[in-house]
Structures are given as C-alpha cells and as structure tokens.
Amino acid sequence: MSGPLKGIRVIEIGTLIAAPFAARLMAEFGAEVIKIEAPGDGDPIRKWRKLHEGTSLWWYLQSRNKKSIAVNLKSAEGIDIIRQLACNADVLIENLKPGAMEKLGLGWDVLHELNPKLTMVRISGYGQTGPYKERPGFGAIGEAMGGIRYTTGEPDRAPARAGISLGDSLASLHAVMGALMSLLRVKSGQGAGQVVDVSLVESVFNLMESLVPEYDLLGHVRERSGGALPGIAPSNTYPTRDGAYIVIAGNSNPIFKRLMQAIGRADLADDPQFAHNDGRVARVALLDAAIAGWTSSLPIAEALARLEEAGVPAGRIYSAADIVTDPHYLARDMVLQAELPGGVQVKMPGIVPKLSETPGEIHWQGPALGQHTASVLAELGMTAAHIAQLQQQGVVQ
Structure with a gap:
C-alpha cells in the first residue's frame, strides 16, 4: 500500500454503510484497513442491492483495499483478538448502537488504556450522549431529523429522498475528517488519541446552511421547492x-x-x-x-x-448511462475498470479527491469473508495450529 495514509492501521467494526464507507475512503489513500466481520454471513451489505453471482456489486466497491477477518465477538477469545489488534492500531471505526462496544468490553476506557494513541471514531444515529442516544438510527432517519427531507421534493407532495443513502455518506465524510484531525494531533505530538463522536442527524444538519437563523430571526421556515434553490435566483x-x-x-x-x-x-x-x-x-x-x-x-x-x-x-441531469460514457469522467479517471472473481470485468467509480503527489489507489475489490483472517492473526504472533484451533472452536472463520 502507498499513499498519504501509508502506515496508518484502521480497525473497522461496522456494517452496511456509514463506518464501512469511512474506512473505505481511508483504505483508498493507503491506510491498512482490517474489517471485522461476523462468521457466517459477514456484513449484510454483501447481499444488498444488485448481486452478481450471489455477491453485491456495492460490496466490491464499499470494501476495496480492505482486509476481511471473520471473528466471533460473542466469544471471549474473539474479544481478545480485537484488543490485540487495537494495541497496534491508529484508528478504530465503529457504528454499533451506543453502549454496544462497552458491553463487548471494548469501550473507550478499555481501548484508551490499551493504546493511548488510538483514535476511536463512533458513528451512531444521534451521538453518544443526549436523550435520544439509545434510539436506533439509520441514514434515512438522519436525513429526516437533520432537516434535509423537509426541504426536498415538490411543494404539493410528501417530502422526498435522494435515491442514495445520503445521511450515512455524510456521516462517513465527517467521520474521516474527525479521524484525520485526531491523527494529526497524535502524530504531531500534541496529545493522545480521542473519541470522534459522529451523529447521522448532526452530519445532515451541518449541511443545512442558514436554515436555523432564518427561522429564529425572521420566522421563516424553508419549505420544499422542487428543482429550485430557494432565495437564490435564477x-x-x-x-x-x-x-x-x-x-x-x-x-x-x-x-x-x-x-x-x-x-x-x-x-x-x-x-x-x-x-x-x-x-x-x-x-x-x-x-x-x-x-x-x-x-x-x-x-x-x-x-x-x-x-x-x-x-x-x-x-x-445524468443517469448512470450518461456517466460511464462521459469524456470528462473518463479523462479524470472517475470510471475505472475492475476485475471481479472469475475474471469478470466491471466499471467502478474512481477515487476522490485527486492528490497531485500521493493519489489514492485501488489494489483489490471487496474481499471474500475471512479472506485475511489467517494472515492478520499470524501477524499477531499466532501459530497456524492456534489459528486452526480457533477456527474449530468457531472463534474465527
């Protein structure tokens, strides 16, 4: 791996969208990302949206450059593996329900004591504090309560949504920003690692421009306006x-x-x-x-x-068909050719942003479940016999 994040180790304990997308962005710029998956089915996104030969095409994109290890977090031995990995990691990204990591014995107090330089990025619906913290939260709820759904759509119809998981992706971007800010502090010797607390609701709300002061000072509630941009014309x-x-x-x-x-x-x-x-x-x-x-x-x-x-x-207004044939997209390497298992060729999105000296790279698409379990555990000093024993016990796959 090369890139500006070369030498940075990231542990990902997350599923679906927010935490995995954040980790993917870091992996594309050189971070070593070790994705923890549950034995058996792994991350549910492996079966989301359109599938090719049983595996989601989104999975291959969302998990490129990552290492997959399958660890049973319901076992004491599995939790011990995560603790060992955390001792030599720079960042841990998770999007479990607040309190879940603590119940696993992987709360901030435990991890910070094991590795004072570790940054813990926590993505949740409402954040780690506040009266709503224990409510389940998905990106769609973040979009609703963050304000963007109310302002999206035609004035005479119900609020609409974008056709993508916008709330999750916005949280991912804020998570990466927070992680890099914390890493800069640690690497420059200014202090220890810290918790980066990212809320889906707040990530959406952060994009809502002058929505609040317009209401507070002028009593104006921004409404749905179809394809127009309210207050800016034409x-x-x-x-x-x-x-x-x-x-x-x-x-x-x-x-x-x-x-x-x-x-x-x-x-x-x-x-x-x-x-x-x-x-x-x-x-x-x-x-x-x-x-x-x-x-x-x-x-x-x-x-x-x-x-x-x-x-x-x-x-x-571009469709997918417009994008993959557009000369500007192609000139900017924003539509790349990738190879799936079996040698199948498929177009995939390129990397953003473009760095002049240390650009991002794609080394492999999303891995098979547990593809890197043995190699990662071997790096922790475990023998082949020990790894085989853990597999027989159902601790790893």
Missing part, C-alpha cells in the same frame, strides 16, 4: 424540447446578465430591479418562465452549447 431545473431536463445556475450578477442575453431577454438583463439577487428572488416566477420558455424551444444539446458559449453554468 437556479432551477428546466424542460427542453426533446423531453430532457437542464439545470441552469444563473444566480450571480454577471452570470444573470449573460444568461438573459443568451435567451434573448436583454430587457431583463438591463432591468435595474434584477441587478441583485434579492430583486431577482422577488420576481423569480417571471424569470423562471422566461428561461423555461427558451429551453422548451430547443433540444438539450443546443441549449447546452449556447449556454456554454455564453459562460453560463448548466448541465443535463
């Missing part, structure tokens, strides 16, 4: 002649003028009442109607070409 989704949709963001003062000139409305470009955003917001329906009238008269390719020539930010 910025919306518009239909084209060939049945496609185009997103146009003409919301800065100079861009607005260029947009109006491009659609043949120089009168609006030169109107003083539209010179600034607040004036445009006051009459956004008029502006949206003018833009939609223009886009509806053109096929999307021609509309995009004219807007690009005018220097107006715009883009079509």
Whole structure:
C-alpha cells in the first residue's frame, strides 16, 4: 500500500454503510484497513442491492483495499483478538448502537488504556450522549431529523429522498475528517488519541446552511421547492424540447446578465430591479418562465452549447448511462475498470479527491469473508495450529 495514509492501521467494526464507507475512503489513500466481520454471513451489505453471482456489486466497491477477518465477538477469545489488534492500531471505526462496544468490553476506557494513541471514531444515529442516544438510527432517519427531507421534493407532495443513502455518506465524510484531525494531533505530538463522536442527524444538519437563523430571526421556515434553490435566483431545473431536463445556475450578477442575453431577454438583463439577487428572488416566477420558455424551444444539446458559449453554468441531469460514457469522467479517471472473481470485468467509480503527489489507489475489490483472517492473526504472533484451533472452536472463520 502507498499513499498519504501509508502506515496508518484502521480497525473497522461496522456494517452496511456509514463506518464501512469511512474506512473505505481511508483504505483508498493507503491506510491498512482490517474489517471485522461476523462468521457466517459477514456484513449484510454483501447481499444488498444488485448481486452478481450471489455477491453485491456495492460490496466490491464499499470494501476495496480492505482486509476481511471473520471473528466471533460473542466469544471471549474473539474479544481478545480485537484488543490485540487495537494495541497496534491508529484508528478504530465503529457504528454499533451506543453502549454496544462497552458491553463487548471494548469501550473507550478499555481501548484508551490499551493504546493511548488510538483514535476511536463512533458513528451512531444521534451521538453518544443526549436523550435520544439509545434510539436506533439509520441514514434515512438522519436525513429526516437533520432537516434535509423537509426541504426536498415538490411543494404539493410528501417530502422526498435522494435515491442514495445520503445521511450515512455524510456521516462517513465527517467521520474521516474527525479521524484525520485526531491523527494529526497524535502524530504531531500534541496529545493522545480521542473519541470522534459522529451523529447521522448532526452530519445532515451541518449541511443545512442558514436554515436555523432564518427561522429564529425572521420566522421563516424553508419549505420544499422542487428543482429550485430557494432565495437564490435564477437556479432551477428546466424542460427542453426533446423531453430532457437542464439545470441552469444563473444566480450571480454577471452570470444573470449573460444568461438573459443568451435567451434573448436583454430587457431583463438591463432591468435595474434584477441587478441583485434579492430583486431577482422577488420576481423569480417571471424569470423562471422566461428561461423555461427558451429551453422548451430547443433540444438539450443546443441549449447546452449556447449556454456554454455564453459562460453560463448548466448541465443535463445524468443517469448512470450518461456517466460511464462521459469524456470528462473518463479523462479524470472517475470510471475505472475492475476485475471481479472469475475474471469478470466491471466499471467502478474512481477515487476522490485527486492528490497531485500521493493519489489514492485501488489494489483489490471487496474481499471474500475471512479472506485475511489467517494472515492478520499470524501477524499477531499466532501459530497456524492456534489459528486452526480457533477456527474449530468457531472463534474465527
């Protein structure tokens, strides 16, 4: 492994999305990630969404570059293995229900005593403290209570959701940020490891911009607005002649003028009442109607070409089919070819962000359950006979 996180060891005790996605991001940039799975079925994500020959395609993406060891955490010997691993780890990421790690004998007090330099990243629905801490929480609930669901969808319909696990992924990004901040403190000699407490609800809430002060000071509750961006105009989704949709963001003062000139409305470009955003917001329906009238008269390719020539930010709404053939995605290595077991070739997303000197790398796709159990335990000093005995006892797989 190479990359900026080379030499960093991460223990992942998590399932499905939030903790595994955070660990995957670290693995792509060189961290050694040891994923702890339950013997038998392993992480449930192995069977989530679309499967290929019995294994989820999401699994191969979510767990690339990770080592899988299958350990029975209901056994004393299994818990002892985790403690041994924690002694030489830099980060432990978990997304169990608050209190579960303590019941296993793997709480912060225990781990910190074993390894004062260890950073413990804890992802949960509501955080490790507060009156809701023991409630079960999934990403969908984080999206609901974090505020984003209330503002998503058409005004006359029920709140909508994005077609992905947005709440979990946002928590993962906050988890990685917290882990790196703690690692920087430890590696620079400024202090010991610490707990990074990440809440799904708070991770979503952190993206909600001026939602709270608008309500507190002005009594304004931001509502659902379809494809528009409330309070910023013009910025919306518009239909084209060939049945496609185009997103146009003409919301800065100079861009607005260029947009109006491009659609043949120089009168609006030169109107003083539209010179600034607040004036445009006051009459956004008029502006949206003018833009939609223009886009509806053109096929999307021609509309995009004219807007690009005018220097107006715009883009079509991409499907998976659009993404995998887009020349810019391909030029940026954002669609890569991967090999699954049996030599099957499949396209996978590339790595973000792009680092100029120490870019991320993909060394292997998600491993088989327990594929690295023997090698990891051997690194702990266990003999082959001891490992075989643990397997016979059902402690490892």
